[in-house]
Amino acid sequence: MIDLDTWQEIFSIIHKNKLRTFLTGFSVAWGIFMLIILLGAGNGLKNGIFRNFEGSLINSMFIYGGRTTKPYKGMKEGRYIQLSNDDYREIKRNIPEVELISSLFNLPGQNYVAHDSRSVSFKIMTIFPDYQAIDKLKMLEGRFINNIDIREKRKVAAISPQVKKELFKHKDAIGEYIIVNGFLIRVVGVFEDDDNDDSDECIYLPITTAQLLYGGKKDISMLQLTIPSSSTKEAALDIEKRIRKQIGELHKFDPEDERAAHVSNSVEQTSEIMTVINAIRAFIWVIGIMTIVAGIVGVSNIMTIVVKERTKEIGIRKALGARPVSIIGMIMQEAVLITSISGFIGLLSGTVLLEFLRNKFPENRYFYNPEADIMIAVGATVLLITAGLLAGFFPARRAARIKPTVALRDE
Numbered sequence: 001m002i003d004l005d006t007w008q009e010i011f012s013i014i015h016k017n018k019l020r021t022f023l024t025g026f027s028v029a030w031g032i033f034m035l036i037i038l039l040g041a042g043n044g045l046k047n048g049i050f051r052n053f054e055g056s057l058i059n060s061m062f063i064y065g066g067r068t069t070k071p072y073k074g075m076k077e078g079r080y081i082q083l084s085n086d087d088y089r090e091i092k093r094n095i096p097e098v099e100l101i102s103s104l105f106n107l108p109g110q111n112y113v114a115h116d117s118r119s120v121s122f123k124i125m126t127i128f129p130d131y132q133a134i135d136k137l138k139m140l141e142g143r144f145i146n147n148i149d150i151r152e153k154r155k156v157a158a159i160s161p162q163v164k165k166e167l168f169k170h171k172d173a174i175g176e177y178i179i180v181n182g183f184l185i186r187v188v189g190v191f192e193d194d195d196n197d198d199s200d201e202c203i204y205l206p207i208t209t210a211q212l213l214y215g216g217k218k219d220i221s222m223l224q225l226t227i228p229s230s231s232t233k234e235a236a237l238d239i240e241k242r243i244r245k246q247i248g249e250l251h252k253f254d255p256e257d258e259r260a261a262h263v264s265n266s267v268e269q270t271s272e273i274m275t276v277i278n279a280i281r282a283f284i285w286v287i288g289i290m291t292i293v294a295g296i297v298g299v300s301n302i303m304t305i306v307v308k309e310r311t312k313e314i315g316i317r318k319a320l321g322a323r324p325v326s327i328i329g330m331i332m333q334e335a336v337l338i339t340s341i342s343g344f345i346g347l348l349s350g351t352v353l354l355e356f357l358r359n360k361f362p363e364n365r366y367f368y369n370p371e372a373d374i375m376i377a378v379g380a381t382v383l384l385i386t387a388g389l390l391a392g393f394f395p396a397r398r399a400a401r402i403k404p405t406v407a408l409r410d411e
Contacts, residue, residue: 024302025342028384031295032343035288035380036350036372040357042284044370046277059231060134061240062264063087063223063247072254081251081260085211085218088128090246091225097239101225102128105207107181107214113203114179115167122163123202124180126210134224135193142174142189149188149206155213158189158204180205183213227267236267292380296387303335307395314400324400331396332389343381350377 065081088103107124114120131137132144137158144158157178164173173187180203191204211217227239240263241255248255307314314327354370361367 027298028342029346032346
């Protein structure tokens with residue numbers, strides 16, 4: 001049952017002690033506000049970093065040819081290592097952990113693509129079918145390059161929407177022919193790359209077709225592959241080591257010579273990034289907890305002062321017959337009221353500011369969609385309210401135990 005007289009008295013006391021009430025409430029609201037902002041900033045940093053991985057698989061590896069820095073088995077240092085079809089074949093055959101693999105060959109120079117009277121320069125990449133899954137390409141129309149295209153060296157291509165727009169305007173492109181550097185190529189699909197990188201103006205051809213048309217060479221520009229997504233950093237490094245050994249055997253260089261073949265290991269990079277993110281989040285939690293503790297100490301100190309100031313009042317109440325439990329209850333109700341309202345203000349202010357930042361903050365590859373776990377914030381608010389209860393309870397109980405004659409003599 002709600003005791004209106006008690007609440008009227010509480011509001012009257014709050015009104016008479018505005019500064020004290022404000023300081024108590026501010027310590028609570030500020031603690032919750034700062035926790036919300038810190039958690040949101042930490043999540044914004046994490047979201048921004050992981051957003052950079054959306055366009056490709058985080059369990060992928062990229063392998064490029066390099067230049068040797070060590071002599072090996074009679075071979076001099078300084079040799080350039082040119083990757084070839086043999087590297088693709090041997091890695092696919094001998095490294096069982098490889099799930100998807102594609103070699104890539106970029107056609108050098110200006111590559112002109114024509115249709116009807118329109119001729120535009122686009123990037124031409126030649127690949128294997130697995131490249132679609134590795135780079136997360138989404139088909140909008142038709143299909144991607146398949147194994148039959150590779151085996152039969154078909155003159156087919158998958159194009160991006162930008163290429164379609166430039167060459168075909170609003171017409172259907174599937175089944176139509178384009179001229180790529182003088183060769184007639186049939187369009188079999190239109191793809192979309194969510195990563196919004198160079199693929200926006202790119203044409204993909206079967207690598208075997210390109211190698212046949214452009215001199216019959218077996219050279220490739222790079223290898224791209226994936227390993228099991230459950231792979232640990234240690235497992236990924238072991239696979240990388242075996243890949244280096246495989247390439248080293250083919251091209252006769254020391255497998256320990258890291259510059260002879262460059263391997264970009266996404267699993268290792270992701271692990272290192274997660275270590276940094278976890279360290280940042282731990283730091284944010286430490287700062288957040290310290291802020292909450294500061295709020296609790298502030299509430300505790302102010303409530304102790306409140307009880308001290310009201311010792312004489314408590315003595316009068318006891319002399320008039322007030323029971324200790326009613327005295328303690330009134331002080332605790334005051335503490336709960338102040339901390340609850342202040343905690344809600346801090347929670348609301350932090351949430352509103354994060355929402356403003358999410359809508360107004362410019363696009364940034366390292367900071368995206370700052371958001372806080374609302375349950376953590378609510379839990380922190382409840383913690384502060386509980387702290388307010390305890391901060392009011394112990395000094396109130398101590399004051400309630402003082403004899404009325406002693407309390408009345410307090411100055």
